[in-house]
Amino acid sequence: MKKLHVISLGCSKNLVDSEVMLGKLQDYVITPEIKEADVIIINTCGFIEAAKKESLGHIFEALELRKKGALLVASGCLVARYAKEIKDMIPEIDILTGVSDYNKIDSMIRQKQGIIRENVFLNTDDKRIITGSNIHAYLKISEGCNQSCSFCAIPSFKGKLQSRNIDSILREIDNLAKQGYQDISFIAQDTSSFLKDKGIEGGLLKLVNAIEAQGAIKTARILYLYPSSTDFELLDAIAQSRIFQNYYDMPIQHISKNVLKNMQRSYKDVRSLLEYMKKIPNNFIRSSVIIGYPTETPRDFEELCEFLESFQFDRLNVFEYSKEEGTKAGELEELPKKERTKRIQAIKKIVAKNQKKLFQSMIHQRFECIIEGKSEISPYFYSARDKRWAKEIDGEILINDGKFENIGYYNVEITEYKDNILIGKIIES
Structure with a gap:
């Protein structure tokens, strides 16, 4: 099976579009290594200057690291905003597509032909592959x-x-x-x-x-x-x-x-x-x-x-x-x-x-939290967030005590705040 590497930049709205593309490319195996990929997709952000530079940086890195014959696809806001400039500046990109046709990514790759339109894509019933969470x-x-x-x-x-x-x-x-x-x-x-x-x-x-x-x-x-x-x-x-x-x-x-x-x-x-x-x-x-x-x-x-x-x-x-x-x-x-x-x-x-x-x-207070598994900070901690908090953007509570069974909802007591980190224990599921 061919391998796919996807980089989704910018906001969560971009992430949803990237997940639609993953849903259309289920025949591919996802690889974390650019060098192994047969297809590399970079879903760009073009909101502000820093985002533009980050997107271009990932494109140039992919061009440098990709193996011979691998397709590079640049999609998203930066392409929608500067399609002509990018095509002229970086002709090595194989497929350029903006924000209108994420659900056609499979046919674009088969035909090795991008689609640039002024329309915007709004998912209705296209299947997505959700990333980063099971809940x-x-x-x-x-x-x-x-x-x-x-x-x-x-x-x-x-x-x-x-x-x-x-x-x-x-x-x-x-x-x-x-x-x-x-x-x-x-x-x-x-x-x-x-x-x-x-x-x-x-x-x-x-x-x-x-x-x-x-x-x-x-x-x-x-x-x-x-x-x-x-x-x-x-x-x-x-x-x-x-x-x-x-x-x-x-x-x-x-x-x-x-x-x-x-x-x-x-x-x-x-x-x-x-x-x-x-x-x-x-x-x-x-x-x-x-x-x-x-x-x-x-x-x-x-x-x-x-x-x-x-x-x-x-x-x-x-x-x-x-x-x-x-x-x-x-x-x-x-x-x-x-x-x-x-x-x-x-x-x-x-x-x-x-x-x-x-x-x-928050110390000594109890909150109903969502626990999804081990924290990226340390394998010795589980990662929790107050159920009110949005994933990733509002922070986490590190759990070092109590019984964790499965991904889900738990009552958690905050026991400590140290070095800008909240630490808590599970009271009950």
């Missing part, structure tokens, strides 16, 4: 985005919002549940706008209620809520659900009205939404901020620092502004690199202080 899976509910954030190039190559219908999502959930997947993370560029492209308001609320009625899975969470398309009714529905965790992932990007206005993002209800989430029992609030946007004044930055000191997110990603061609913000003069770095460091200190305080407060 958790990502499920993409829509593609594209109708927002017009001034710093973001995604709509330029992903296009406008395209939602799946609820029935197709329920079918996929049922199929995943039959395979043993009981924990699902629902993803999209803008999950809270789900079904708005079909003229349906409250689409995500309808989906939450439908999944609740279906009852096929045990736990779920929703990633990437957008402030202007999120309301209190949706937050309440999540809080009242038996399945959906009180996990509120809303990238705010900033808190200053001045910066948000220049970013072309909604700023009217951001604070009220966050305060409402904070009042919901057992809440977990994740967000992200962009530091050093071209119009961010010292006062804007100070306002953000003051807010982050007082609000204290459970998790916060901090990104330095990245200038992207083809965006409105890309036409503005950037802040000096030295100033951006200084501001990033100041924010990271606040985040680290808040995170330490949060983790210390």
Whole structure:
């Protein structure tokens, strides 16, 4: 049997597309070694400059290491955004394909011919090979985005919002549940706008209620809520659900009205939404901020620092502004690199202080957790995560005591926090 090596870069949405390709290539044996592969697929990311460089780095490495006769396939966002430039710069790539035809990868490889179209692929009933877990899976509910954030190039190559219908999502959930997947993370560029492209308001609320009625899975969470398309009714529905965790992932990007206005993002209800989430029992609030946007004044930055000191997110990603061609913000003069770095460091200190305080407060508390097996940190520990937490991005709890039987749900007590690591013991399954 021929061997296949797949590198999936970027976000979890890209990972879902990579899993669709794996589902179409089940005649191949997966190999972790590029040198052994007959086909190498690199599913690229083209979101920001650092992601572009990483994707190109993997492509050049594959060209250097591949054996004679091996096919190199470059797919995904970077290709969709810069197909002509990549073809001219790296003609050694055998197959180029963007974000429109992941389910045709088998025929592309047979014909040694890529497909470049402006369409976007949205999985409905194509079988995926889930990677990285035997209990958790990502499920993409829509593609594209109708927002017009001034710093973001995604709509330029992903296009406008395209939602799946609820029935197709329920079918996929049922199929995943039959395979043993009981924990699902629902993803999209803008999950809270789900079904708005079909003229349906409250689409995500309808989906939450439908999944609740279906009852096929045990736990779920929703990633990437957008402030202007999120309301209190949706937050309440999540809080009242038996399945959906009180996990509120809303990238705010900033808190200053001045910066948000220049970013072309909604700023009217951001604070009220966050305060409402904070009042919901057992809440977990994740967000992200962009530091050093071209119009961010010292006062804007100070306002953000003051807010982050007082609000204290459970998790916060901090990104330095990245200038992207083809965006409105890309036409503005950037802040000096030295100033951006200084501001990033100041924010990271606040985040680290808040995170330490949060983790210390967890000692001697009990949480229902998902345990999937040994930790990558050490074979002497099992890896657990609070069932509210999203896989990989929210961290882990190392288990060094108690009886582990099978992958699944356990009550865990946090016993120690040391060197930024949480340690716990199993109380019961």
